[in-house]
Amino acid sequence: MHEPAVKMDADHAAAKKSKLGVILFLVYTLIYSGFVFIGLMYPEVMGMHIIGRQNVAIVYGFGLIFLAIVMGFIYNWICTRYEDEATANEKEKQK
Secondary structure (H helix, E strand, C coil), X not given: CCCCCCCCCCCCCHHHHHHHHHHHHHHHHHHHHHHHHHHHHCHHHHCCEEECCEEHHXXXXXXXXXXXXXXXXXXXXXXXXXXXXXXXXXXXXXX
């Protein structure tokens, strides 16, 4: 039987990370809902050219993809800070 490659300790930042994940999810959901709303209520807007020869649907769609990637990096960066802070606090408590 194989052992885990890394010993997993308790995640003392789990609550903060979960809250951050929910907040980012809600932000993304609101922005995505705007895309769906425009598509349902004003489909002619989706066909309007805004950047070069690209229409709103393409620009907004790629913007959503880009936003998801950026939000993933932001989530990782903030969670790493939370974990480092929690680890430092735990080490301080053990002294």
